Amino acid sequence: MVRDEQYGELGKRFEQYLLDGIPALRKAGYNPFEFLRMIKTTGGVHTAKRLLASAGDTSYGFTKLWEKQKLDTSVEFAVCLPWFRELFTEAEVGRAEFRLTEHRFDLSRIDAVPVPAWCAAPTPEPTPEPPAAPTYRQRVEAEEAAQLARPATSTALTTEAVRSAVFRSLVLERAGGRCENPGCGHPDFHVIGRNDMPVVEVDHVHGLGEGGPDHPANMVVLCPNCHAVKTRGRDAEVAELRKLLAGIARQRHEAAMTGA
C-alpha cells in the first residue's frame, strides 16, 4: 500500500490533523470507519487526494458532515488550510473550495483557524540595539583624526577659523553648560540664549594666539563674569585663575576620556 512517506513531516501533520478530528465526528453522530481505514492503509494525504478525485461531486462523508453542519471537520476544509496547501495541487485545493462553497460554507472560516504553533512565523530577529551614542573619548579621537586628515591649507587660515566646533560642543556638554571656575561667584548662572545654547563662553585657558592648543584639555566653560575676569582682570588674579583653570580643563578632560 502506498503511504504518505513522500509528503514528509507536513504529510504526517496533515494525517494527524485528520485523526485528531475524528472524535468530533463521532460526537456529531458520524462514525467514519471507512475514512479511518483509508487513512490507516494509504495515509492521510492520499486519502484526501482520493476523496477529492472521486467521481461523485461529494463523498458520503462530506454529505454526512454537511447534514450535521460540520463541514469544518471535513477533509475538504483541511485541504484548504493554508499550512497544508502545498501538499495538494491547485486543482485539488480548488475542488475542495468549490465543494465547500457549493454547500454554502463560508470560506472565511478557514482564515479564522488559529495558525498552529509548528507553522507560526519564526519569531523575528530581535531588533538590534540602536548604536550607542559615541562617547566623549570617541568624539575627541574622531575629531583629532579629522583634523590630521584636513588639508594643510586650513592651518593657513586665521586661528578663529580653525577652532573646532566639535571640541566646543564637547566641552559645553562636559560642563553641563555651566561655569567651570570653582571660585565662580555665580555658580547657578544658567541662562539659555539663542539656538537654545547656554549663555557662556568656551574659553581656551592658554589662548590660541599664545600657542595654546584648540583641544578640550585646554578648554573650559566660563560664565560671562568669570570670562571677563580672566580676560580683563588684574594680572596676579588672571595668572592665578589661569593656573586653576588649566588644572580644571585637564582634569575634566581626563575624567571624561575615561568615562568617569
Ligand SMILES: [Zn+2]
Ligand atoms: Zn563663573
